[in-house]
Amino acid sequence: MNMAYIDFVSVLHKRTERDYLGRVNEFPKAEAAKVAKQFGAEYWDGDRRFGYGGMRYDGRWRPVAEAMAKHYGLKAGDKVLDVGCGKGFLLHEFTQAVPGVVVAGIDISPYAVEHSKEEVRAFLRVGNANHLPFENASFDLVVSITTLHNLRCFDLEASVKEVERVGRRAKYVVVESYRTEEEKVNLLYWQLTCESFYSPAEWEWWFKRCGYTGDHSFIFFE
Secondary structure (H helix, E strand, O other), rough: OOEEOOOOHHHHOOOOOOOOOOOOOHHHHHHHHHHHHOOOHHHHHHHHHHOOOOOOOOOHHHHHHHHHHHOOOOOOOOOOEEEEEEOOOOHHHHHHHHHOOEEEEEEEEEEHHHHOOOOOHHEEEEEEOOOOOOOOOOOOOOEEOOOOHOOOOHHHHHHHHHHHHHHHEEEEEEEEEEEHHHHHHHHHHHOOOOOOOOHHHHHHHHHOOOOOEEEEEEEEEO
16 A cells, blocks of 8 residues: 545634734743643643643544545444544544444543543543554554654654554545645644654655555644
8 A cells, every 4th residue: 555645634723813923922931831731731721821721522534434435435343543542533423424333532642532422432542552452454554643743853763653554444644734834834733742843745754664655644834
């Protein structure tokens, strides 16, 4: 299977209006990043300057799950893993889009797992992407949405290899990136938890280096 660029998620990203200068001027960015990188209550459900400003289920991920399910031909009994699942909203939508699909999620945040969507909470666990607690070729689809850019290069390499290892069929990764100096500055202004800042060409170098054979797309801060 050849790696392909497929965009399932930028439509959600573009719904948000972003004041990049306000982000860095209203509150000390370094202090906000220190709080955000704990991935606790403040990051998920606290003030917007520390993260999501309250991540609540609103069904926005349903069209994404439906599009992925159709593209990858998911059917009842297939197994889906979300690496960096957060509160499990996307996994819940997979269960609605494909009744009978088997889901699993892993996230670094105990808070996210504890406050996840109740319907899928039993299938989520706390863990690190650089060492996935699953057997080789365990899943028909492995997704990782806006997670891997939060890792330093050594953990990034291990984690991409882990995504490849546990997937037996389809894989799909979304990371933040930049095409221009303006987008690079906007990313630096907006991000709170990012550790890997790479252009599309550099990300593709990483994917090839790690032997990644799945699909990918990028989030840009225009």
